[in-house]
Amino acid sequence: xxxxxxxxxxxxxxxxxxxxxxxxxxxxxxxxxxxxxxxxxxxxxxxxxxxxxxxxxxxxxxxxxxxxxxxxxxxxxxxxxxxxxxxxxxxxxxxxxxxxxxxxxxxxxxxxxxxxxxxxxxxxxxxxxxxxxxxxxxxxxxxxxxxxxxxxxxxxxxxxxxxxxxxxxxxxxxxxxxxxxxxxxxxxxxxxxxxxxxxxxxxxxxxxxxxxxxxxxxxxxxxxxxxxx
Amino acid sequence: xxxxxxxxxxxxxxxxxxxxxxxxxxxxxxxxxxxxxxxxxxxxxxxxxxxxxxxxxxxxxxxxxxxxxxxxxxxxxxxxxxxxxxxxxxxxxxxxxxxxxxxxxxxxxxxxxxxxxxxxxxxxxxxxxxxxxxxxxxxxxxxxxxxxxxxxxxxxxxxxxxxxxxxxxxxxxxxxxxxxxxxxxxxxxxxxxxxxxxxxxxxxxxxxxxxxxxxxxxxxxxxxxxxxxxxxxxxxxxx
Amino acid sequence: xxxxxxxxxxxxxxxxxxxxxxxxxxxxxxxxxxxxxxxxxxxxxxxxxxxxxxxxxxxxx
Numbered sequence: 404x405x406x407x408x409x410x411x412x413x414x415x416x417x418x419x420x421x422x423x424x425x426x427x428x429x430x431x432x433x434x435x436x437x438x439x440x441x442x443x444x445x446x447x448x449x450x451x452x453x454x455x456x457x458x459x460x461x462x463x464x465x466x467x468x469x470x471x472x473x474x475x476x477x478x479x480x481x482x483x484x485x486x487x488x489x490x491x492x493x494x495x496x497x498x499x500x501x502x503x504x505x506x507x508x509x510x511x512x513x514x515x516x517x518x519x520x521x522x523x524x525x526x527x528x529x530x531x532x533x534x535x536x537x538x539x540x541x542x543x544x545x546x547x548x549x550x551x552x553x554x555x556x557x558x559x560x561x562x563x564x565x566x567x568x569x570x571x572x573x574x575x576x577x578x579x580x581x582x583x584x585x586x587x588x589x590x591x592x593x594x595x596x597x598x599x600x601x602x603x604x605x606x607x608x609x610x611x612x613x614x615x616x617x618x619x620x621x622x623x624x625x626x627x628x629x630x631x632x
Numbered sequence: 633x634x635x636x637x638x639x640x641x642x643x644x645x646x647x648x649x650x651x652x653x654x655x656x657x658x659x660x661x662x663x664x665x666x667x668x669x670x671x672x673x674x675x676x677x678x679x680x681x682x683x684x685x686x687x688x689x690x691x692x693x694x695x696x697x698x699x700x701x702x703x704x705x706x707x708x709x710x711x712x713x714x715x716x717x718x719x720x721x722x723x724x725x726x727x728x729x730x731x732x733x734x735x736x737x738x739x740x741x742x743x744x745x746x747x748x749x750x751x752x753x754x755x756x757x758x759x760x761x762x763x764x765x766x767x768x769x770x771x772x773x774x775x776x777x778x779x780x781x782x783x784x785x786x787x788x789x790x791x792x793x794x795x796x797x798x799x800x801x802x803x804x805x806x807x808x809x810x811x812x813x814x815x816x817x818x819x820x821x822x823x824x825x826x827x828x829x830x831x832x833x834x835x836x837x838x839x840x841x842x843x844x845x846x847x848x849x850x851x852x853x854x855x856x857x858x859x860x861x862x863x864x865x866x867x868x869x870x871x
Numbered sequence: 872x873x874x875x876x877x878x879x880x881x882x883x884x885x886x887x888x889x890x891x892x893x894x895x896x897x898x899x900x901x902x903x904x905x906x907x908x909x910x911x912x913x914x915x916x917x918x919x920x921x922x923x924x925x926x927x928x929x930x931x932x
Contacts, residue, residue, distance in 0.1 A: 555779065558779070559776075562759075562772055562776070566762050567762075568762050572755075572759060575754075575758060576755040576758075576776060579752045579780075579783075580752065580780065580783050582748050582787060582790075583783065583789075583791075586790045586794060587790055590794065606793055607793075610786070610789065613786065614786055617782050618779075618782075621779050621782055625779075628771050628774075629772070631771070650888060664880050665884055666880040666883055666884060669883065672888060676891065715894070715895060715898055719891040719895070722890055722891060727883070729883055730880045730883050832895065832899075836898070836902065839899075839902045839906060840902060842906060843905055843909060846909035850909065
């Protein structure tokens with residue numbers, strides 16, 4: 404088995420374990436889905452009821468809901484494992500650290516995609532966004548945003564999981580770092596919905612891809628350090 | 633000691649540069665007296681980013697060599713960096729209010745990037761504070777420091793592109809304010825302030841580094857009842 | 872009119888310089904004080920107190 408294939412096999416096994424645990428009722432991510440929906444609702448109360456201004460704020464609210472719930476999701480993916488004592492075992496396995504990172508990040512990606520899949524139709528309904536023509540582009544932007552967030556979120560979640568103050572520390576560390584991701588994703592989303600009047604979409608997509616690659620590289624190289632005791 | 637000379641030199645230089653900026657240089661034709669803030673704003677910004685680079689480089693040094701001196705440098709850079717970053721933002725706000733009419737401008741890339749820089753630094757210091765064991769603290773902080781360093785250029789580009797698409801009026805735009813047509817005296821005042829602040833920065837970094845080394849030694853002594861083997865960087869106390 | 876505006880602006884200039892230089896000065900003073908304290912702690916032999924006993928052999932060491 405080549406090294407790459409081995410990495411992928413290990414990563415897939417770890418991600419599959421997380422998925423199975425989730426389906427068996429671990430509730431790491433599923434509760435954050437409800438939170439995302441709730442966030443969208445109370446955004447409406449905070450910023451409404453003028454439909455025009457809500458529609459204008461739509462892209463921003465979409466990504467805020469995804470990211471705020473996402474912080475919790477990536478945190479819980481590590482935290483619950485820690486509470487079960489499984490995280491320490493994971494760190495002890497004699498497998499390449501990058502493979503473990505990849506597996507956890509895949510789980511994070513799945514969580515973020517689930518959040519995106521939920522939040523998108525909800526914003527259409529709640530904020531009257533017209534997404535029909537832009538749907539394929541939106542799926543791409545959500546995918547890229549989910550990947551970047553999962554990449555750095557998984558790293559920071561692993562870094563902070565052993566700290567008692569992790570519930571505060573994780574958002575405090577994560578939100579500044581994902582600010583450019585948020586900016587690019589919201590700008591790309593808004594641009595798609597408006598039909599890309601300024602031709603800016605390409606630049607934002609490039610930024611998203613660059614961000615994703617940079618964070619995946621950083622995570623792959625340093626996650627092992629977060630695991631070590 | 634050399635540091636004492638440096639400290640006194642820095643004090644004198646800062647006093648001189650400030651005097652020149654406040655009374656030596658004439659006021660700007662367009663912005664009036666408020667333009668004088670530019671000197672301290674730009675100087676602070678320069679040193680904030682320099683500190684940031686120091687922390688990032690020292691973080692890599694720690695991860696590669698596990699040298700406690702590296703961690704001390706990283707900490708010094710971060711703490712001094714927070715100071716200058718806060719100064720940059722404060723000066724930016726004091727400059728913005730008379731010139732733009734508002735304390736904050738979302739279209740000013742330097743202001744928004746520096747605000748994020750502050751948030752990143754504070755996170756760095758916080759994760760240090762919440763980790764007891766020195767080596768693990770250094771490693772955790774180093775990861776955060778490096779990710780933050782990767783992030784900042786991305787932030788810069790994203791904010792510059794963001795601004796580029798929503799062009800404000802060019803007369804009082806952030807561009808003309810940050811890069812004004814520069815009569816010789818203005819440039820001289822800026823360079824003087826930059827030089828003076830750099831001396832002060834150096835003194836602060838060296839002092840904070842020394843303090844960090846002494847704290848590390850004290851910590852290791854308390855933990856193990858003896859000094860660690862890498863005490864060669866700092867002279868051991870006389871028995 | 873112009874005089875008033877200039878005075879108003881000077882207030883911002885003063886606020887900018889005073890807070891930054893003052894804050895930096897306070898930080899510098901705090902560093903100097905902490906350095907003096909830390910140096911005393913690590914270099915002063917505790918001659919009026921018994922030397923600490925050798926630490927027990929640590930199983931991990």
